[in-house]
Amino acid sequence: MLSVADAFAITQQYRLTLSIETVPFTAAAGRVLREAVRADRDFPPFDRVAMDGIAIRFADYAAGQRSFSVVGTQFAGQPQQMLEQTGSCLEAMTGAMVPAGTDTIIRYEDITLTNGQATITIDDVQLGQHIHHQATDRRAGNELLPVGTRLGPPELAVAASVGQTMLTVSALPRIALISTGDELVDVGETPLPYQIRRSNTYLLRAALATLGIDATLHHIADDQTQLQERLQELLTANDLLILSGGVSAGKADFVPDVLTRLGVQKRFHKIDQRPGKPLWFGTSADGKTVFALPGNPVSTVLCTYRYVMPYLKASLGLAPFVMSYAQLASPITFQPPITYFLPVRLTSEADGRTLAHPLPGSGSADFANLLDAGAFMELPAGQSEFGLGEAFPIWLTR
Numbered sequence: 001m002l003s004v005a006d007a008f009a010i011t012q013q014y015r016l017t018l019s020i021e022t023v024p025f026t027a028a029a030g031r032v033l034r035e036a037v038r039a040d041r042d043f044p045p046f047d048r049v050a051m052d053g054i055a056i057r058f059a060d061y062a063a064g065q066r067s068f069s070v071v072g073t074q075f076a077g078q079p080q081q082m083l084e085q086t087g088s089c090l091e092a093m094t095g096a097m098v099p100a101g102t103d104t105i106i107r108y109e110d111i112t113l114t115n116g117q118a119t120i121t122i123d124d125v126q127l128g129q130h131i132h133h134q135a136t137d138r139r140a141g142n143e144l145l146p147v148g149t150r151l152g153p154p155e156l157a158v159a160a161s162v163g164q165t166m167l168t169v170s171a172l173p174r175i176a177l178i179s180t181g182d183e184l185v186d187v188g189e190t191p192l193p194y195q196i197r198r199s200n201t202y203l204l205r206a207a208l209a210t211l212g213i214d215a216t217l218h219h220i221a222d223d224q225t226q227l228q229e230r231l232q233e234l235l236t237a238n239d240l241l242i243l244s245g246g247v248s249a250g251k252a253d254f255v256p257d258v259l260t261r262l263g264v265q266k267r268f269h270k271i272d273q274r275p276g277k278p279l280w281f282g283t284s285a286d287g288k289t290v291f292a293l294p295g296n297p298v299s300t301v302l303c304t305y306r307y308v309m310p311y312l313k314a315s316l317g318l319a320p321f322v323m324s325y326a327q328l329a330s331p332i333t334f335q336p337p338i339t340y341f342l343p344v345r346l347t348s349e350a351d352g353r354t355l356a357h358p359l360p361g362s363g364s365a366d367f368a369n370l371l372d373a374g375a376f377m378e379l380p381a382g383q384s385e386f387g388l389g390e391a392f393p394i395w396l397t398r
């Protein structure tokens, strides 16, 4: 069978081809930029008052003057004023242009103001203090947001400040999430004794929502004809299908055969791992991708976070994936010579370590256990004793 690393590498050889679209910047949160955003003006665009107070000419202060007559006020949002007379000052507010003829700001806290006369009460005043000089942060024309940037809150604030009402971004992939199985009823229904409510596709939908993707939900019975017809339609209408169930050795596990018949070429089926062994991955000549996830809920969660989400992030062109690690908080034994994804609860210690507390649960159908766990630790194949304090990769599931 296939190792986890090889399976992962195979998925990473493929990418969804996403078109480019232009959207209002107010609708662009979470999207990936396809055209760089540049500064239309300097940052800040003018010498900007950084503290409320008075604006003076430093030469007056240097010549020993400490008391200045106030001849006006420079507010933010007003055109620049001019200080004409030496020895006087203008009051000046944070965010205003530094008045022409002045070069230094003294805070209100550092003066007394009586009868239109401002007197400096501190004895350490520096030329240019409390002025945020034009172009200190960025220059007009500088690239502020390069292609490939994911648009989060600070990026959108920057786009707003340079007047980019429209942004060019990658289109989102069209994704269908498909549960299969005669035992499954929808969430609003009351299951008969031999039925359960479906949950896997809802987990997938919530995970994809964190990437800004709004996937559609579908359900197909364990019937080869229906499966073939519906999957055919869904393949036509989508870039990516994510199925749950029907990929193992059972007499109603039709998914791999049907996908092959529909021209989706199997890239792998089954990985040396627990949970999630029967994962199936395929692509078609016309650029469609299919992940068919094992139905057991814990397997679905693991395959989602270990394979599907990294695949999508790479396709969206998000920042290269960085592996996280933690240390085992207690020893674990696992005999089979395959990779074991151990459910763990993470704690962050005052000395900087992240500890992984094992919560093995009762197997790949025990998804209630994941409420307590919150992450999987990837314990490699070819080792059966995992010691206290040993560090291994972790995969967060929330």
Ligand SMILES: Nc1nc2c(c(=O)[nH]1)N[C@H]1C(S)=C(S)[C@@H](COP(=O)(O)OP(=O)(O)OC[C@H]3O[C@@H](n4cnc5c(N)ncnc54)[C@H](O)[C@@H]3O)O[C@H]1N2
Pocket (backbone or CB within 6 Å): 179, 180, 181, 183, 184, 196, 197, 198, 199, 200, 201, 244, 245, 246, 247, 248, 249, 250, 253, 275, 276, 277, 278, 293, 294, 295, 296, 297, 299, 364, 365
């Ligand atoms: N003889 C063998 N039997 C099994 C093997 C094997 O290698 N040989 N593999 C086991 C492993 S490992 C897994 S994982 C499961 C995978 O099963 P399938 O992908 O075929 O999934 P189903 O048979 O359809 O369902 C399995 C299980 O999951 C529940 N399920 C399915 N879909 C959902 C859903 N949307 N929401 C909630 N729960 C779901 C389903 O009711 C079943 O209980 O096969 C083992 N068997």
Ligand code: MOO
Pocket (backbone or CB within 6 Å): 273, 274, 275, 276, 277, 278, 294, 296, 298, 299, 364, 365
């Ligand atoms: O690989 Mo299965 O996911 O253990 O139940």
Ligand SMILES: [Mg+2]
Pocket (backbone or CB within 6 Å): 245, 246, 247, 248, 249, 250, 252, 253
């Ligand atoms: Mg099955």
